[in-house]
Amino acid sequence: MTVRLRPPHNAVDRRAVAWWRTQLLVTAAVPVAVLAVLGVFLGPARTWLLGAAAAVAVLGLVCTAVLPGWWFRVHRWEVTEDAVYVRTGAFWQEWRIAPMSRIQTVDTVRGPLEQMFRLATVTVTTASSKGALRIEGLDDQLAAGLAERLTALTQGSPGDAT
Structure with a gap:
């Protein structure tokens, strides 16, 4: 696919x-x-x-x-059965995609300010030299559910994540 x-x-x-x-x-x-x-x-x-x-x-x-x-107007994200899509940046927009088969780890981080606003960041690490994809500014409960969903999707994906 x-x-x-x-x-x-x-x-x-x-x-x-x-x-x-x-x-x-x-x-x-x-x-x-x-x-x-x-x-x-x-x-x-x-x-x-x-x-x-x-x-x-x-x-x-x-x-x-x-x-x-x-x-807020330009940051976008989406997770499908096949990939994670992220668009960030105000002046220099960056669009990135991580196929499920390339995902190595999924982390959720909540710094002190994020905790204050009940937000979290989901970091998706791949074998890419470009680095991890970060989805910032998510509701903390949504972020926890997203990390769980990504973990389940990557376990069901064929590939070696390298």
Whole structure:
């Protein structure tokens, strides 16, 4: 059977937008805090450091406002009897497919922020040099069921996953 690259049908969970926003805010807050603290304590460079902190804060807020909604519109995934389909990326879109016969492991991960939003990431590892396929921003119960389904499907697939 031939497996073709095609657009996957399923969107990530809507809560992923808030999760991505929180990640971006935390990522921006760290350098802003460091620059601001240095600006307060380093007299001669105060203006430059506080200006840089303000610039990073503005950029972080713009990214936080724009990117998560965009990511929600473009991130898609689907699992069929034959393959796992994933499409990710905002500027550089990546479409990947993993035939069931090539899947080696299926993992579910829930970081602290994901747990807070009741989300999870399913990672599908194959023999590809490109690396694993990641389906982020899934409802935690859906992710657990998906991992179970993928495990059952791969056990029934002919092939050596290499």
